[in-house]
Amino acid sequence: MTAEIITIGDEILIGQIVDTNSAHIAQELNKIGISVHQITSVEDQHSHILTTLEEASKRADIVILTGGLGPTKDDVTKGAFCAYFEDVLVRNEEVLAQVEALFKKINNSPISDLNREQAMVPSKAIVLNNKYGTAPGLWMKKGATVFIAMPGVPFEMKALMELEVIPKLVREFKRPFIFHKTIRTFGLAESALAERLEAWENSLPKAIKLAYLPGSGTVRLRLSGKGEDRELLRISIEGEFEKIYPLLEDILSNGLGEAEELPASVSRLLISKKQSLSLAESCSGGEIAARFTKIPGVSSCFKGGLVSYATQAKEDILGVSAGLIASHGVVSGQVAEKMAQNARKIFKSDYALSTTGVAGPSKGDSQAEVGTVFIGLATPQGIFSKKFEFTGNREQIVERSVNEAFKIILKELL
């Protein structure tokens, strides 16, 4: 049971948007035991879409398309889809009623001819109800291959996947189970890690696939398997990981070897210790808070944060003295430590993290170079700070500051 994903839209090919739909669809298919072997993105162009459909049908049992189903002229997927199936468009009264209801609710206006065209669907298609938009999903078959087309607007696509596509795939196909488990290590290079694990890697059963996923300062290890019995799969993959935990003791990112992202590990450890964190962010601009609050349930360990972007906010609200800033510079270990210390006080938290640095592109009024970042941590035991000199652009410097900050608090908690 193999699938391919085709995402359609000039905006992807010119890099104006990142195709996030594919990752979501792939994840959801994996959960029900369907592997994705190829993802193809093509322009809004009739003949290219046709060729891509033909090629995909040779390789896959299921082909999922997104994009190009909208009401405007640059949306050509429905036409290409129809041509591929040698079908004609007919009006679907249910879709029309749905589009009319949606328009009434959202715009409080009658629908136009363009919207009415959204109710034209290939005559052989099974229509999938789009709860949030005017373009319905389409389910068609050619030979042994199923083709599913969905609009490209992410939240419409996600609702269609959840409410229509996945349930129908589950009903219609017998599928094996796919099981992935990932653990995260840090502090050791990918190659050194591979050497440490060489004997184990060579002894892995053929059916279990190992992947190394290097990131900034971390390497994740993923084991994947496919089989008829989910429980057996899980036991066998977890059993393989059990064998290496003793080898990885010094570099596992959370002491438990779970597949967590750093913020989730920090949140889990804080909650289990009944402790709390607050933040004083300067150069990271709220990104640590934003990343941390993505974790559901984080409110029980996160007190809050201050984005003290202007120096004045550091003085007035955080109470970092103008004298300290004048003598050491706003980008300094002393200021980072004072920020953390005072954040810990005003938020009444057990720990407080701080960042101060220059994300660029220009130095602004700072004495420090672009890329210089100090991260401070206040704990119940004391305060310290660490200096980093990151390279890269503004976005990269912020990204690395955020990662290092989470690593610092994680190490402290472990």
Added chain:
Amino acid sequence: MTAEIITIGDEILIGQIVDTNSAHIAQELNKIGISVHQITSVEDQHSHILTTLEEASKRADIVILTGGLGPTKDDVTKGAFCAYFEDVLVRNEEVLAQVEALFKKINNSPISDLNREQAMVPSKAIVLNNKYGTAPGLWMKKGATVFIAMPGVPFEMKALMELEVIPKLVREFKRPFIFHKTIRTFGLAESALAERLEAWENSLPKAIKLAYLPGSGTVRLRLSGKGEDRELLRISIEGEFEKIYPLLEDILSNGLGEAEELPASVSRLLISKKQSLSLAESCSGGEIAARFTKIPGVSSCFKGGLVSYATQAKEDILGVSAGLIASHGVVSGQVAEKMAQNARKIFKSDYALSTTGVAGPSKGDSQAEVGTVFIGLATPQGIFSKKFEFTGNREQIVERSVNEAFKIILKELL
């Protein structure tokens, strides 16, 4: 001059990561006049990579690959690349020296055999220097098609693109110019917008392509063209947009019709008015601050923000009284307004935005339903708040809160 991008890695096909490399590469190629016609993502699997290379070579002048060049066993791109060119791997002394230097600098350890293999490259390849990692870029030719392989780690790939790939493409190929311009509208559905612009759309020159890009509450319009003379292209595309500005007066997102994201419009308007913004974020958890501080130069109009996640932080730091919270609930218009009002005071800013709401998945200790969000705005003239009832998961509710918050301050500034 057409290009294709191939991204390689099981992690993409199982949806563990979103392929952001393709968008970056596509953008950079577009800037130098090279269009991307297809993006293909395939697994770390020798024969599938080979087939994909063969198919791409039939369609494209330039094929760019990323991923699978690392030192571990799941990295098979170099082998497949070598097989495709019927070439053999030879040791490259310069790469070896570079890998050794990198290891000394970062790990302060001698390199291992696995790392030494990174210096093995196809004998016919031109080696592109990877400043930040051990896997070099490779540039090879077969027939008329150029193939370029780069590692998949985003910051290594980006540096290779900037320092090696783009300069070499510019030197070796004569290219036309590609010009895109995008404007953003809000408040009108895609179909209604298309009807309003119908006559104009039909009169567009064949060489200029129009795209509608619907988002949450906004529709962007993009015109794209390709030609020998960049200035002529620019004038002709901007001339086409000039014709419709009068038709869009009520729905242009920034009154100037530029291709800005909302945070950039807000920052530009604030700076031009010499005014400043601060934030008091609860349910948006720092995401507004993080989004706003992505804009270079924003420090001249952004004072800072408070992420008052715990109710206690709203009381202690923002000075929202326990009585107000008790009588109206922490998720209420009254609290949103007080948060904005007090943030404006403590940050000494001209404007202050606030959010309070329930992002879910559970209601927590709030009385309000998941999805209920109040956004407050304090201005030099007064204070108001707006209630929203968003649907979707935690991430979507935060995303919409952030968008609506930027729209509220933008409308106020216009």
